Amino acid sequence: MQKVLSVLGLSGKDQESLLESFQKHYIETEGFIRSYIYWMVRSEVANDLVQETYLKGWKSFERFQNNSSFKTWIYKIATNVTYDFLKKNKQFKTFEDTMKSPEDNQYEYRDMISRGLLLLTVKEREVFILFFKFEYTVPEISKLIEIPEGTAKSRIHSGRDKFVNFLNKNGIKNE
Amino acid sequence: MNDIKLKEILNKDHSTPVKPSNEWNSIINKMNRNKKWSFKSLPVMLIPLALAIVLVVLVLPIQNTTSSERENLIEFVIDDSYFDQTSESYAWVDYI
Structure with missing residues (x-):
């Protein structure tokens, strides 16, 4: 830890505990x-x-208020990073699966x-993933991304309809 | 299709990129590279070094020139050839 602190030009107990705390949060949330x-991006x-995300998090970690959850805070940063990436890289509108391998049966x-x-x-994708993949409830989603529950529900439903229609067209029928 | 079935479909896809083993170290290195620059962070030893570089790059080449080269250089800098090269635009004065 001392070596890391000297590399970063940090010194003192406060800075040491700040970095230790950040690393602990990183391990818990990464x-x-x-x-x-x-x-969100479906690519490596x-x-x-x-x-x-964690670099940006570190830059403003001193301002992070401990009365809010680190996971919520870093999630917001991750969302901004992801949105920026998707905006700048329009080709990601067509997913390129870089994780494909010859023996990949999935x-x-x-x-x-x-x-x-x-x-x-x-925006629909974000809420859809949180609800259907990570199994967050509507109130949890509403709190996490700071939108009214009605907006969250509406995005879940519109995302769900589009996704299910796509599955139906591709041979996965309602069961 | 109900929500439970939809969740089942999504949960069949377990793909997530593997966490790079040295990710924390990479983050530390990037933190180091992204440190904000300030005069305080400038090592004091760098100031004489910068002056020495200025001396070597700018002053020494001028001192190494021969006296004739130096004269030519001074002449080039000081001499105003404008009046030598212009034609006499008021030639009509001669006819008066």
Whole structure:
């Protein structure tokens, strides 16, 4: 830790505990953040965006208020990083599955989900993933991304309709 | 299709990129690169070094010139060739 602190030009107990605290939060939250970003961009580029998220987090970590959850706070940063990325890289409107390998028997399934998600707007996709993949409730989503519950419900329903229609057209029928 | 079925479909896809083993170190390195620059962070030793570089790059090449080269250089800088090169625009004065 001392070496890391000297590399960063930090000194003193406060700075040491700040970095230790940030690393602890990183260990606790990186799995969720990586998974969330991956489901938004559907590419291995998610790993780069995870790093960018924590870098931005570190820059403003001193201003982070402990009365809010770190996960909520870093999630907002991850969302901004992801939105910026999707805005700048319009080609990601057509997913390029970089995780495909010859012995990958899940590829077609994954590709179908990616293409289905592509039909959703970024805001719909965010709420859809939180609800159906990460199994957040509507009040939790509303609190996490600071939107009214009605807006969250409306995005879930519109995203759901688009996704289910896509699945139906691709041979996965209502059961 | 009900919500439970939809969740089942999404949960069949377990793909997530593998966390790079050295990710925390990469973040630390990037933190270091992105440190804000300030005069305080400038090592004091760099100031004489910068002056030495200025001396080597600007002053020494001028001092290494021969006296004739220096004269030419001074002449080039000082001499105003404008009046030598212009034609006499008031030639009509001669006819008066």
